Amino acid sequence: ALTAGIVGLPNVGKSTLFNAITKAGALAANYPFATIDPNVGIVDVPDERLNKLTELVQPKKTVPTGFEFTDIAGIVKGASKGEGLGNKFLSHIREVDAICQVVRAFEDDNVTHVSGQVNPIDDIEVINLELILADLESVDKRIPRVEKMARQKDKDAMKEVATLTKLKEAFENNTPARAIELNDDDKEIIKHMHLLTMKPMLYVANVSEEDLLEGNKYLDEIKAFASNEGSEVIVVCAKIEEEIATLEDDEKDMFLEDLGLDKSGLDKLINASYNLLGLATYFTAGVQEVRAWTFKKGMTAPECAGIIHTDFQKGFIRAEVVSYDDLLEHGSEAEAKEAGKVRLEGKEYIMKDGDVVHFRFNV
Ligand code: GDP
Numbered sequence: 158a159l160t161a162g163i164v165g166l167p168n169v170g171k172s173t174l175f176n177a178i179t180k181a182g183a184l185a186a187n188y189p190f191a192t193i194d195p196n197v198g199i200v201d202v203p204d205e206r207l208n209k210l211t212e213l214v215q216p217k218k219t220v221p222t223g224f225e226f227t228d229i230a231g232i233v234k235g236a237s238k239g240e241g242l243g244n245k246f247l248s249h250i251r252e253v254d255a256i257c258q259v260v261r262a263f264e265d266d267n268v269t270h271v272s273g274q275v276n277p278i279d280d281i282e283v284i285n286l287e288l289i290l291a292d293l294e295s296v297d298k299r300i301p302r303v304e305k306m307a308r309q310k311d312k313d314a315m316k317e318v319a320t321l322t323k324l325k326e327a328f329e330n331n332t333p334a335r336a337i338e339l340n341d342d343d344k345e346i347i348k349h350m351h352l353l354t355m356k357p358m359l360y361v362a363n364v365s366e367e368d369l370l371e372g373n374k375y376l377d378e379i380k381a382f383a384s385n386e387g388s389e390v391i392v393v394c395a396k397i398e399e400e401i402a403t404l405e406d407d408e409k410d411m412f413l414e415d416l417g418l419d420k421s422g423l424d425k426l427i428n429a430s431y432n433l434l435g436l437a438t439y440f441t442a443g444v445q446e447v448r449a450w451t452f453k454k455g456m457t458a459p460e461c462a463g464i465i466h467t468d469f470q471k472g473f474i475r476a477e478v479v480s481y482d483d484l485l486e487h488g489s490e491a492e493a494k495e496a497g498k499v500r501l502e503g504k505e506y507i508m509k510d511g512d513v514v515h516f517r518f519n520v
Contacts, residue, residue: 159453160197160484161359161430162253164363166272169261170363170395175228177423179394180402189191196228200436202431202449203424206481206511210440213485222438222449224427227253247291247353257426258284262375263365263394272306277375278382281360285333288353293328295350296321320346320454333358333382336386339411357433361426369394370417391429393422406413437510440481442490458506462516472519476502 163178165171166260178198199257201221211219229249248255260277261270272279301319306314320343327337333354334347347355360383362376369392376392401409401421411449413421435454437463438445452461458478463470483498484490490513 159254161255162229165259177398177402199223216447222451259361262362271348274514363389439512474517
């Protein structure tokens with residue numbers, strides 16, 4: 158499964174946020190095969206459509222789809238030079254698919270700031286620089302080898318040298334790989350390097366409870382910085398998230414309403430991370446169970462069937478598909494069928510977000 162790693166300097170509220178994630182933790186029963194790793198928290202992906210489908214179908218059971226966060230502790234200045242848990246930290250980041258960077262945007266004299274004062278942009282730059290330096294090292298190691306091949310007129314090597322040089326220049330100018338223009342060839346060429354700064358980044362601004370609604374100057378700075386590199390910012394108050402995480406749904410709604418919010422920060426973070434990774438949801442809806450399933454955009458119907466069970470993919474015949482919107486509009490599958498809204502799709506069909514599906518397969 159794809160996972161988002163949570164990083165940030167010490168004392169910015171990472172553990173508090175990760176506690177909220179594990180407390181909100183998805184039912185273990187839904188994920189019997191999930192790795193039991195204390196640094197991994199699986200959450201339910203909030204999806205209003207699943208509630209609506211449940212009302213419509215009245216199944217015995219409703220199962221949301223899950224999303225995995227990994228807690229990556231230990232970044233300090235100098236990590237790329239092996240300071241602190243530096244190398245270990247970087248190798249953990251290499252394994253995640255997206256990065257959620259928690260940034261301190263709250264003042265609290267009781268909580269020490271590692272560099273003496275709250276300064277979100279400095280904090281972000283410390284972390285981003287370590288990742289850029291690690292990538293620069295990878296590129297610097299590779300360039301001489303590829304140049305040697307290029308001198309023998311190896312066409313691919315010549316192309317690669319050009320791409321690597323472009324990256325090197327960017328890194329030397331403090332620019333992450335995700336923020337520079339790369340064409341599909343460039344991306345293909347550097348894929349095997351698993352560069353840290355190619356991973357999509359989400360900034361998670363941790364503000365105080367008082368600033369949740371109106372924001373503050375730190376938040377403005379973070380937003381300006383993020384938009385400059387095309388990244389998104391999610392606003393949370395980690396302390397509040399920890400409290401909300403243990404509440405039942407209706408209590409949670411009341412709590413949020415009191416705060417003037419329509420969604421918890423954690424739910425926003427889950428949805429944003431999910432989208433950042435190009436993930437989408439399809440549904441299966443029967444009287445036994447209504448369930449949401451995660452797939453990667455672009456996957457075909459048989460591949461999506463394989464997410465439920467490999468046999469579904471092997472023996473795939475066709476999929477009966479109705480879009481969530483059509484199903485809701487017509488009120489039942491039978492009526493949607495009558496209106497001609499239930500489609501029979503074959504092996505080539507590219508699944509869409511919100512598809513409600515029955516897979517037909519040979520066993
Ligand atoms: P980490 O080192 O990044 O994991 O930071 P922690 O989650 O341990 O938080 C460091 C300290 O900041 C703890 O004392 C938290 O209670 C406090 N803290 C975390 N989030 C908030 C917040 O939103 N507001 C305030 N005032 N304190 C917070």
